[in-house]
Amino acid sequence: MVAKKPRIVIIGAGMAGLTAANKLYVSPGSKELFELCLVEGGNRIGGRINTSEFGGDRIEMGATWIHGIGGSPIHKIAQEIHSLESEQPWEYMDGFSDEPVTIAEGGYEVNPSLVKSLSSFFNKLMDFAQGRASGDEVLSSEEIEYCKLAAKAFNISTQNGGASAKLSVGSFLRQGLEAYWESIEGHEELEGCGNWSRKLLEEAIFAIHENTQRTYTSAGDLLTLDYNAESEYRMFPGEEVTIAKGYMSIIEYIASVLPAGSIQLGRKVTKIEWQLENHHLLEMENGHDSRPVRLHFSDGSVMLADHVIVTVSLGVLKAGIQEGSGMFDPPLPSFKSEAISRLGYGVVNKLFLQLSPSSGSELGNSSKFPFLQMAFHRSDSQLRQPKVPRWMRRTASLFPIYGKSRVLLSWFAGEEALELESLEDEEIISGVSATISNFLPNSQHKVSGPVSHGEVCNGKVSPTNSVKFSKVLKSKWGTDPLFLGSYSFVAVGSGGDDLDTMAMPLPKDENYGSNASPPLQILFAGEATHRTHYSTTHGAFFSGLREANRLLQHYQCRKV
Numbered sequence: 001m002v003a004k005k006p007r008i009v010i011i012g013a014g015m016a017g018l019t020a021a022n023k024l025y026v027s028p029g030s031k032e033l034f035e036l037c038l039v040e041g042g043n044r045i046g047g048r049i050n051t052s053e054f055g056g057d058r059i060e061m062g063a064t065w066i067h068g069i070g071g072s073p074i075h076k077i078a079q080e081i082h083s084l085e086s087e088q089p090w091e092y093m094d095g096f097s098d099e100p101v102t103i104a105e106g107g108y109e110v111n112p113s114l115v116k117s118l119s120s121f122f123n124k125l126m127d128f129a130q131g132r133a134s135g136d137e138v139l140s141s142e143e144i145e146y147c148k149l150a151a152k153a154f155n156i157s158t159q160n161g162g163a164s165a166k167l168s169v170g171s172f173l174r175q176g177l178e179a180y181w182e183s184i185e186g187h188e189e190l191e192g193c194g195n196w197s198r199k200l201l202e203e204a205i206f207a208i209h210e211n212t213q214r215t216y217t218s219a220g221d222l223l224t225l226d227y228n229a230e231s232e233y234r235m236f237p238g239e240e241v242t243i244a245k246g247y248m249s250i251i252e253y254i255a256s257v258l259p260a261g262s263i264q265l266g267r268k269v270t271k272i273e274w275q276l277e278n279h280h281l282l283e284m285e286n287g288h289d290s291r292p293v294r295l296h297f298s299d300g301s302v303m304l305a306d307h308v309i310v311t312v313s314l315g316v317l318k319a320g321i322q323e324g325s326g327m328f329d330p331p332l333p334s335f336k337s338e339a340i341s342r343l344g345y346g347v348v349n350k351l352f353l354q355l356s357p358s359s360g361s362e363l364g365n366s367s368k369f370p371f372l373q374m375a376f377h378r379s380d381s382q383l384r385q386p387k388v389p390r391w392m393r394r395t396a397s398l399f400p401i402y403g404k405s406r407v408l409l410s411w412f413a414g415e416e417a418l419e420l421e422s423l424e425d426e427e428i429i430s431g432v433s434a435t436i437s438n439f440l441p442n443s444q445h446k447v448s449g450p451v452s453h454g455e456v457c458n459g460k461v462s463p464t465n466s467v468k469f470s471k472v473l474k475s476k477w478g479t480d481p482l483f484l485g486s487y488s489f490v491a492v493g494s495g496g497d498d499l500d501t502m503a504m505p506l507p508k509d510e511n512y513g514s515n516a517s518p519p520l521q522i523l524f525a526g527e528a529t530h531r532t533h534y535s536t537t538h539g540a541f542f543s544g545l546r547e548a549n550r551l552l553q554h555y556q557c558r559k560v
Helices: 015-026 073-080 112-129 139-162 169-182 197-218 248-255 279-289 314-320 335-343 358-361 414-422 427-438 498-503 539-558
Strands: 008-009 036-038 049-052 057-060 101-104 108-110 271-275 295-296 300-304 307-310 343-344 348-355 373-374 397-400 407-413 457-460 469-474 487-489 522-524
Touching: 008 015, 008 295, 015 036, 015 248, 015 539, 036 300, 057 197, 073 248, 073 539, 108 169, 112 139, 112 197, 112 469, 169 197, 169 348, 169 498, 197 373, 197 407, 279 295, 279 343, 279 427, 295 307, 307 539, 314 343, 314 539, 348 414, 348 427, 373 427, 407 414, 522 539
Parallel strands: 008 036, 008 307, 101 373, 307 522
Antiparallel strands: 049 057, 101 108, 108 457, 271 295, 295 300, 343 487, 348 407, 348 469, 373 397, 397 407
């Protein structure tokens, strides 16, 4: 009787799944040791990485950035395969080459000095929350004051919730803003800025940064983002860059070593049976083909495996542990399902709009759309412009994807991101156009020099209704059944330990004796299983390596 090779099945052909497959396949002796198969429910590889084209430019529908180039494995691969240069224009190819123009609702251009001050303060608060406020830094007197205010905000937040309370990033930021207001004099009404007070304007500018942070973290509301976990999150040093040839070039390179047929597309797993009680009976009936895990697919077919690496998104796992789902049989143990439930998982979508050719003459002599930051009135204000739709009101900005591009980009998170998915193209164009008509300044209203001390508004600008769009493109990560969202975050009530729990294989019993369940039946990888690099492509990459190495080490120890 010839001993069968262990069969490893990887579910999901995203960054984590492909990295695990790559590692298992290229490891010395692995071709003789394992039978390897990767199944993907969709009709393409890449998962939440999906490079596309729009308006003649290369864009990313999903993952966009290499978050820090110092030590990033993604950046190293991009360098090796020469993906950082391209003759075709691409999204963010020149970063943010222009300074943002900040307009308050109703068409009032905000003094850049006020924007800079509030932006600097917000960034210091986030540095404090993320544990980056170092006593070794050389700080200006203003930055020192901001750090003191941040520390005061932390103390207030802790006292309000109790010393051991689970704090949110959102509550900390708002306490910081209150401390900021306490540190300055009264907030007078401003001539030439309609009904905007300085305090309302500062709050609206602060909200621009809060809304940007929502897209960074995928937390639809920063009140759900855990404060204590922020300091555990790690970024690589150095600049953040995009990939000229597209993120899919990395995916294609990682997948290129796998033999033809090892990736099966259109194979959606509907149930994972593990710890089969009749495993030994199956072995008697099926001989060499018996294995402890049985995968059921949407087409009714079945595949047996010794080990399954599950790389589906946290959103799919959340749906899979709901009563009646039946994704896992038996259901996952409570320690695993509770971690899945506690962790946060949000929706972030991108909206691309192509300017019509007739819009060129309306954008000033440079024929460039500005990097537009939008300061909206708060939700309870009677001053909100009725034509601006609700789903636009927590959008921070609208800007060209690079300096001379005629493709504009705006980011959405949370409820607004989900609502965007349900809108028709005509509704989107109408809503964005109505918003621009209330915000976009004509070229003669651009800031040309410093504004005198104390002024926070440069006066009202002339709105324009002449900017037109020829087509739109949006991502739909929230309603895609293969993802059900974008990426994970640590929610209030969860923590880093939950991320570690996500990475634990099943069954938990490590007794490999003859009476024990077969080990390492289900392994878990993906960005939501990495304690310090969750929500990133490199976190997914590391997790794929981790699970591949777990299996390699297991079999080397058994000397198979």
